[in-house]
Amino acid sequence: MRELIKTDKTIPFMRLRIGAWIFSGLLMIASIASLAINQLNWGLDFTGGTVIEVGYEREANLSDIRATLDANGFSGAVVQNFGTQQDVLIRLEPQEGVKAQQVGDQVLSLLREASTEEVTMRRIEFVGPNVGEQLTEQGGLAMLTALICILAYIAFRFEWRLALGAVGALAHDVIITLGLFSVLGLEFDLTVLAALLAVIGYSINDTVVVCDRIRENFRKYRKGESEEIIDGALTDTMSRTVITSLTTVLVLLALFFLGGALIHGFATALLFGVFIGTYSSIYIASSLALALGVSREDLMPPEVEKEGEDLEPMP
């Protein structure tokens, strides 16, 4: 296994850019449509309410649990297995009334009374509705702040066309990952939000490496169309892109299969994010910059002004 990618010839990535745009465009439209229609399956962190996870000694009988809850005024509870057949997750919408924060304890003692075997409390989470609302606001705000800060940094370090391309690619990644969660109805909780920010971090990492090479090649080869230069840069970085994605995917697979149910959403978002992020740094970031008309002149090192040049001559 000497080399994953043969890099002798320049791969004409940009020739496919129209196709890639249509593909990405369709994915984005589908994602936004799904987000508008299905919305996200917001987790407890955002909606507020109560989650109780209990462990039974044997396989749990979900319909019995539902019946017990219904009979005691907790109708509308979502009861499902969590991770294993013995573990049960019960989710209750925020309840009107004074004792919202005691629902967890009440449900737990109900289940203990109703069951002949021992019921272990694994976790109880209660989130007030107001906390959730604030979190949604904060989460959106964090995402925007991150994008703006990264935009500013890349514009400062590189050039605004590349920065716009990079941030465009990030927005693309975030929207499509959100779309995936919406289409599949996966629960969107705080860890997924964290994963999304990590996707931003990962994708920008990839994009920066590509941008860096684009700038370098523009400076190195005095001839050639912008398209050729970008193709060359993408080809040069290709094997690095693939290897880093591969190692990241390897550890994420370990996390996905071994990390347990609590971390599943996190691993799913990141796994998908790594693929979409790798794709977008090749096709979206650089082709956006190309479309915006990035050229050699924009990326040449600034002329160093001679010291004292623009000073008035001494009288």
Place this chain on the structure above:
Amino acid sequence: MLNKFPLWKNLMVIVIVAVAAVYALPNLYGEDFAVQVSATRTTTVDTQVLGRVEDRLQEINIEPKSVVLEDGQLLVRLNSDSEQLRAREALLQELGTDYVVALNLAPATPDWLEALGASPMKLGLDLRGGVHFLMEVDMNEAMRKILGQMRDTVRADLREERIRYTSVERDGNGLQIRLRTADDFQAAMRYLDGAYDGYTLIDDEAAQQLTLRMTEAKLKETQDYAISQNVTILRNRVNELGVAEPLVQRQGADRIVVQLPGVQDTARAKEILGATATLEFRMVDDENSIRDAEMGRVPFGSELYPNRNGGNVLLKEDVILTGDHIVNATSGFDENQRPQVSITLDGAGGDKMSLATRDAIGKPMATLFIEFKATGERNAEGNIIFERKEEVINVATIQARLGSSFRITGLDSVQEAQNLALLLRAGALIAPIQIVEERTVGPSLGQENIDMGMQAIIWGFVLVLAFMVMYYKKFGMVANLALATNLVLIVGVMSMIPGATLTLPGMAGIVLTVGMAVDANVLIFERIREEIKAKRSPQQAIHHGYDSALSTIADANVTTLIAAIILFAIGTGPIKGFAVTLAIGIVTSMFTAIVGTRAVINAIWGGKRIDKLSV
């Protein structure tokens, strides 16, 4: 010479890695089962207590690993969890309620490491089990209370100055003072101007009315005070619960985080934490007719309150004393074997009580019990609406001038006396609080999370190591060495930073760092391969490979760091844990991948004649 590090650079790498390794070491030693004895507010833990504990343990045939008295706390390390439980039972009996006896897990860090200040990483509640509460403080009530005290002060001062006023009442964030005559108005204006810190005086001569408005600075100070007061009181209450290493911390403008590791009985924890009871002592208004008041004609300067035993009581508006002056409260029995609560006041409280009761012997004084219950509804600003439930629990004739210790009698049951004493002792919250978030993790789930997190880290690590060796041969092994060092650095730094906590998402962050940390080495090695392909000599290839990859790596990592910092800023609890490990991982991985691998590669290949590189 090309590719040789100066001695200082090599030394720096060695020293940094060695220091991190030493600080990471305590994490390998695990934890001892322990019982922790700490004092309540009225007692101290000293060598005498130490002696009692040792004797008692000997009696029940338990040989502790060690018994150490430190920072006013006694830590008894034991050999097994069954011994731990037995020891706690015995010590609870021995020491009674004057001391808090809590189960704990104490890090088994050897002495020489502890002497260096090394300690293991703190584990988040999702890993060690326990309860996390987020509480919201009702600021409106805090303001109401503070302005109420201010109102009493202003009234008293005006009386002292012989300035006659029509009324002094609260108005928003200030007090409104109405005067009788123009002379009084002038006198009041002269007197009140600048009399109180943090208040500005606004005068309205036409209406003969003055307003004392709280300044912005004072307002903020007041709110900060209310929060910190509540934090202190919650800490006291948490101590009553007997929890080892609790955390009570302010979060944001009006919230408090309470974390109780190892607590399973959340119902009781909530009952004690959430209870907001306070007492006010007031004189009974026996000059006016209670029947008139009940008909709606409450005389000016008095207020009507329900009596717990039925009927109503007419009380003077002025508060003699509030519950925050209470130093200690214990339940017991009076001469007639009825439950009572004995109260001890602080110095200022004693003075106030003594002054107020000096000329009131033979007059009735009432104890007003105020409780706040959250209604679960919110007002337009999204703040919780609290219902203020006030009732007179006791009316007693003042037999003698009261000082800093006295008793409340006439309570219904022993249980009530005990509860009241507990709440009073733990202090009265200056403003009511409500739990807005609760997360409880059972101990089995915590251990499972640790196991699964470790599995994921180990397997992710092994997979990446295998891949790197296959793909980059010897250079891959150098990168692997860097990766392993990186793990040690992350753990070392996490253990060094006091505020850093390892959570389940934090472990995910470490896994992710392992995957992404090799990126820097991949960038460098790919460059070196390119340079070799461009027919450079091996030494030149290494040199240029590192040089040209450097700025790329820096840019790529700074942008990721931006994302991590933002995550840290908005996240709470576990998410903060993820952000912390991610950020630390980025910084340490840059060090190991750039400086660390270079040191090793220079040492092995640098400055020699070589024809071929194993990359």
